[in-house]
Ligand SMILES: [Zn+2]
């Protein structure tokens with residue numbers, strides 16, 4: 001067992017005075033010496049925090065015992081070091097930014113599929129998988145043969161659904177990292193006439209744990225300094241290509257130019273050659289940060 005954990009969790013639920021809750025929750029997280037990023041809104045909580053195992057347990061116990069968060073599930077990663085440098089709890093109007101106020105996941109009736117149900121369904125003739133994540137995420141890794149949409153943010157999801165219009169009569173298994181985006185995405189799809197919509201319970205993360213990640217190709221993009229994590233230990237494959245030399249690699253970095261800061265795939269060799277930059281113009285930029293091979297830079301807030 002490793003010394004630290006990184007937790008990933010969400011819960012759509014009603015939080016009254018969420019702005020005040022956010023302030024109190026930040027104090028609570030700081031008292032536990034956790035690091036991470038949490039969004040709080042009237043529609044719920046969405047977070048990822050990291051810290052020593054015992055502090056993570058205290059955090060989970062507190063939330064599990066709070067009736068507001070009844071039934072909250074934590075996805076737990078054992079890690080060698082804390083995955084964040086800072087602790088933020090931010091109040092937002094939505095915990096997942098979609099911009100469709102009529103979508104209310106607290107009352108969703110979309111079936112959540114367990115890993116074994118996914119395995120049993122996904123290769124059938126009348127079933128397709130849909131990756132609801134952004135381009136930068138699915139380019140690093142996605143389910144074999146899954147549909148993707150040309151989106152850079154989740155807000156663009158509804159307007160890009162026409163790209164998969166022809167699958168309207170199929171059974172569609174939607175998935176994202178941990179399930180939170182699917183809670184909204186599947187409702188949008190139903191509103192737009194997709195009848196048979198499912199979501200993977202707990203997203204790629206939980207599927208990876210329970211099905212060994214079978215048929216998930218590449219790595220899973222994560223929103224902490226690890227950037228990419230392995231999912232599949234059954235039949236892994238690398239699908240991403242280095243931005244510079246086109247060689248196959250799963251290394252994901254932040255561009256060393258802070259004005260760019262783009263996340264992109266960069267191989268080990270090109271990393272050193274490009275000093276962690278995505279392009280020549282970034283390489284020439286005035287404030288390029290020193291590259292240490294990791295491709296991660298603290299946000300410096
Ligand atoms: Zn390269």
Ligand SMILES: [Zn+2]
Nearest residue numbers: 255260278282
């Ligand atoms: Zn750049």
